Amino acid sequence: xxxxxxxxxxxxxxxxxxxxxxxxxxxxxxxxxxxxxxxxxxxxxxxxxxxxxxxxxxxxxxxxxxxxxxxxxxxxxxxxxxxxxxxxxxxxxxxxxxxxxxxxxxxxxxxxxxxxxxxxxxxxxxxxxxxxxxxxxxxxxxxxxxxxxxxxxxxxxxxxxxxxxxxxxxxxxxxxxxxxxxxxxxxxxxxxxxxxxxxxxxxxxxxxxxxxxxxxxxxxxxxxxxxxxxxxxxxxxxxxxxxxxxxxxxxxxxxxxxxxxxxxxxxxxxxxxxxxxxxxxxxxxxxxxxxxxxxxxxxxxxxxxxxxxxxxxxxxxxxxxxxxxxxxxxxxxxxxxxxxxxxxxxxxxxxxxxxxxxxxxxxxxxxxxxxxxxxxxxxxxxxxxxxxxxxxxxxxxxxxxxxxx
Amino acid sequence: xxxxxxxxxxxxxxxxxxxxxxxxxxxxxxxxxxxxxxxxxxxxxxxxxxxxxxxxxxxxxxxxxxxxxxxxxxxxxxxxxxxxxxxxxxxxxxxxxxxxxxxxxxxxxxxxxxxxxxxxxxxxxxxxxxxxxxxxxxxxxxxxxx
Numbered sequence: 001x002x003x004x005x006x007x008x009x010x011x012x013x014x015x016x017x018x019x020x021x022x023x024x025x026x027x028x029x030x031x032x033x034x035x036x037x038x039x040x041x042x043x044x045x046x047x048x049x050x051x052x053x054x055x056x057x058x059x060x061x062x063x064x065x066x067x068x069x070x071x072x073x074x075x076x077x078x079x080x081x082x083x084x085x086x087x088x089x090x091x092x093x094x095x096x097x098x099x100x101x102x103x104x105x106x107x108x109x110x111x112x113x114x115x116x117x118x119x120x121x122x123x124x125x126x127x128x129x130x131x132x133x134x135x136x137x138x139x140x141x142x143x144x145x146x147x148x149x150x151x152x153x154x155x156x157x158x159x160x161x162x163x164x165x166x167x168x169x170x171x172x173x174x175x176x177x178x179x180x181x182x183x184x185x186x187x188x189x190x191x192x193x194x195x196x197x198x199x200x201x202x203x204x205x206x207x208x209x210x211x212x213x214x215x216x217x218x219x220x221x222x223x224x225x226x227x228x229x230x231x232x233x234x235x236x237x238x239x240x241x242x243x244x245x246x247x248x249x250x251x252x253x254x255x256x257x258x259x260x261x262x263x264x265x266x267x268x269x270x271x272x273x274x275x276x277x278x279x280x281x282x283x284x285x286x287x288x289x290x291x292x293x294x295x296x297x298x299x300x301x302x303x304x305x306x307x308x309x310x311x312x313x314x315x316x317x318x319x320x321x322x323x324x325x326x327x328x329x330x331x332x333x334x335x336x337x338x339x340x341x342x343x344x345x346x347x348x349x350x351x352x353x354x355x356x357x358x359x360x361x362x363x364x365x366x367x368x369x370x371x372x373x374x375x376x377x378x379x380x381x382x383x384x385x386x387x388x389x390x391x392x393x394x395x396x397x398x399x400x401x402x403x404x405x
Numbered sequence: 406x407x408x409x410x411x412x413x414x415x416x417x418x419x420x421x422x423x424x425x426x427x428x429x430x431x432x433x434x435x436x437x438x439x440x441x442x443x444x445x446x447x448x449x450x451x452x453x454x455x456x457x458x459x460x461x462x463x464x465x466x467x468x469x470x471x472x473x474x475x476x477x478x479x480x481x482x483x484x485x486x487x488x489x490x491x492x493x494x495x496x497x498x499x500x501x502x503x504x505x506x507x508x509x510x511x512x513x514x515x516x517x518x519x520x521x522x523x524x525x526x527x528x529x530x531x532x533x534x535x536x537x538x539x540x541x542x543x544x545x546x547x548x549x550x551x
Binding site: 138139140141143144145146147148149150151155158159160162163166208209210211212213255263264265267271 | 410412418423424425426427428430431456457463482483484485486487488491499501502503511513514515516517528539545
């Protein structure tokens with residue numbers, strides 16, 4: 001059944017700071033960068049900062065994993081006169097595009113008119129995400145994981161990747177192809193952190209951090225801020241750009257995935273998956289669409305194997321066939337044809353978390369908006385539908401389909 | 406094809422670098438470990454195993470639990486090979502494993518394995534519990550190749 005809120009709201013403004021290598025954004029502060037992203041998003045939408053009356057966060061309103069956003073503090077900083085919606089999805093980055101659904105909930109409930117979704121990230125030495133699981137103080141729950149020395153998200157996900165290789169014959173060559181295909185999309189992007197073309201030899205020479213994963217299978221560690229503004233369709237028509245219509249959006253997941261790699265209790269086939277099957281099925285049911293109908297897929301790529309597993313969970317290929325799908329070149333973007341390769345759907349035309357920047361998922365939303373507006377740097381010809389995902393991570397993970405107006 | 410990396414012996418992370426905390430739900434597991442008994446949290450009502458221990462059985466909602474002594478053997482479900490000691494960043498070969506515990510279907514532990522080279526660890530490998538003394542007098546279940 002079609003979603004009751006289908007095509008009722010739209011993203012009308014996007015704003016971002018520069019992207020900095022981890023720690024290099026200092027002496028800027030979190031609220032400084034957040035403010036720049038919000039003000040730029042307002043300018044992009046053609047509205048005043050005074051019009052903002054809602055905040056829909058994710059990651060438990062985290063700014064990175066140790067700092068927190070506070071709506072009152074943002075009002076004090078930026079001067080919004082009233083806020084009538086202030087809410088967050090729980091857990092971490094998996095909720096990123098799901099926050100647009102939360103914004104839609106606030107808008108359709110007539111709580112608010114213009115909602116900001118936001119992430120700002122500053123990884124000073126004491127705030128580094130790459131070792132977040134290892135540096136956390138022990139608690140009764142993580143005492144069943146931390147002593148194993150799985151110190152970072154990449155170490156944890158290497159265990160999932162290993163199981164996928166065991167069950168389906170998946171190869172490290174496929175992980176390498178994901179990294180190279182993503183890198184091929186950043187040479188023309190001024191803000192991208194990694195722009196140099198990447199050869200297979202360079203990938204193979206990348207140091208092994210958590211076998212089977214190499215340094216280049218891990219995403220960037222960057223600083224920066226990104227904000228987007230969601231509003232109702234009637235208001236969207238008065239904004240500066242063509243609206244990026246919210247066509248379907250879901251967050252959540254199933255118990256078999258649960259805390260995922262913070263737990264490792266998932267049974268097959270969930271263990272060697274992205275945990276996205278539940279929200280994928282929901283957005284396909286909400287929209288009546290399928291993976292093949294997407295013009296571009298912006299898949300959360302904190303670690304290369306998780307792109308492969310999402311391709312399976314969303315149905316771009318069958319479960320266990322991600323290796324062959326990727327190695328057939330099907331996630332590549334063909335710039336000359338402004339489309340896919342070998343019948344595939346281009347993935348992460350912006351360079352993703354692996355090569356452009358890691359702002360905990362927000363850059364994927366920005367690229368989705370630009371694709372359906374028709375203003376992307378690596379534009380898909382006549383792009384109508386863009387898929388955006390958040391996670392794999394502990395639940396909730398989330399999924400969003402943006403549609404051109 | 407690349408040659409598999411030869412890592413050499415898989416070592417256990419030093420116990421003096423490891424600290425845990427407990428709560429009333431998890432403490433019986435760690436108290437049993439102190440006595441070198443491997444256990445898992447089992448619902449006393451329906452027999453379902455759950456790890457880490459939690460206040461309710463997710464199957465039948467019972468709060469009653471048993472702590473059966475398990476055989477101490479397990480099977481490697483998956484693993485990673487790591488090469489830096491997380492405590493100090495120095496070169497150190499260790500293999501975090503996720504194991505299925507014999508005698509407790511559905512219950513898993515995350516630990517290190519020793520008694521073989523890192524490159525020889527494989528999914529399906531049988532292991533037996535090996536006790537590691539850690540901070541504050543607690544004892545951690547690790548594993549050795551069977």
